[in-house]
Amino acid sequence: DGGITQSPKYLFRKEGQNVTLSCEQNLNHDAMYWYRQDPGQGLRLIYYSQIVNDFQKGDIAEGYSVSREKKESFPLTVTSAQKNPTAFYLCASTPRPIRQSNQPQHFGDGTRLSIL
Amino acid sequence: RKEVEQDPGPFNVPEGATVAFNCTYSNSASQSFFWYRQDCRKEPKLLMSVYSSGNEDGRFTAQLNRASQYISLLIRDSKLSDSATYLCVMTRGYSGGGADGLTFGKGTHLIIQP
Numbered sequence: 001d002g003g004i005t006q007s008p009k010y011l012f013r014k015e016g017q018n019v020t021l022s023c024e025q026n027l028n029h030d031a032m033y034w035y036r037q038d039p040g041q042g043l044r045l046i047y048y049s050q051i052v053n054d055f056q057k058g059d060i061a062e063g064y065s066v067s068r069e070k071k072e073s074f075p076l077t078v079t080s081a082q083k084n085p086t087a088f089y090l091c092a093s094t095p096r097p098i099r100q101s102n103q104p105q106h107f108g109d110g111t112r113l114s115i116l
Numbered sequence: 117r118k119e120v121e122q123d124p125g126p127f128n129v130p131e132g133a134t135v136a137f138n139c140t141y142s143n144s145a146s147q148s149f150f151w152y153r154q155d156c157r158k159e160p161k162l163l164m165s166v167y168s169s170g171n172e173d174g175r176f177t178a179q180l181n182r183a184s185q186y187i188s189l190l191i192r193d194s195k196l197s198d199s200a201t202y203l204c205v206m207t208r209g210y211s212g213g214g215a216d217g218l219t220f221g222k223g224t225h226l227i228i229q230p
Contacts, residue, residue, distance in 0.1 A: 031216070033216070033217050035217075035220075040124070040222060041222055042120065042203070042219075042220035042221050042222045042223065043160070043203075043218075043220040044220075045215055045217040048215065048216050048217055050216060056215065056216070057215070058215050058217060059215065088157075090159055090160075097216050098207055098208075098216050098217060098218060099207075099208070099216050102147045102148040102207050103148070104148075104150045104152075104162045104165065104205070104218070105162075105217075105218060106161075106162065107159040107160055107161075108159065109158070109159050110158075110159050112157075
């Protein structure tokens with residue numbers, strides 16, 4: 001089955017701890033994106049990658065880091081510098097960057113991160 | 117003006133009724149527009165794209181008005197399964213740079229009542 005897989009579904013973070021959220025796609029898409037959603041809020045862009053070995057900050061990148069060493073993988077690390085990490089994290093991918101294609105995105109089923 | 121504005125609702129509508137909601141946006145450079153549906157504690161899913169000429173998909177009709185900078189969604193003969201949050205979404209308009217990705221409204225919560 002082709003799609004976007006996020007893991008884990010639920011994650012708990014202790015104070016001062018870094019945690020990494022996984023996002024894998026087998027769609028051969030160039031572009032991948034991370035968003036955060038807080039209750040009653042719209043999705044906000046954290047980081048994106050338009051091609052392997054490249055990534056850019058989105059609107060709320062502080063306290064987060066990413067890597068894009070493989071085309072199919074775009075992990076997000078929530079660092080201890082992110083003081084309010086509790087949220088629903090969503091990963092998306094598109095065949096080409098949206099600025100080139102103007103196409104919609106399809107999402108993985110998300111990871112819920114909470115503070116212990 | 118906020119980037120994307122939607123009435124958060126909730127809209128409580130009896131089954132079988134017609135319901136419509138709008139979304140206004142501020143970035144005139146946005147190229148493409150979409151409605152997404154999000155069920156409670158789930159990921160958003162694409163409902164339909166929105167075109168200036170108006171487009172229909174079964175019971176759903178979407179319309180874009182670029183001059184007034186709003187998009188609309190009409191649901192006819194509403195079903196219990198239509199209960200969800202509907203997100204107004206658009207591309208960012210990339211003239212002059214800026215981040216890639218989409219811009220999302222906060223959503224309109226719809227409850228269809230039996």
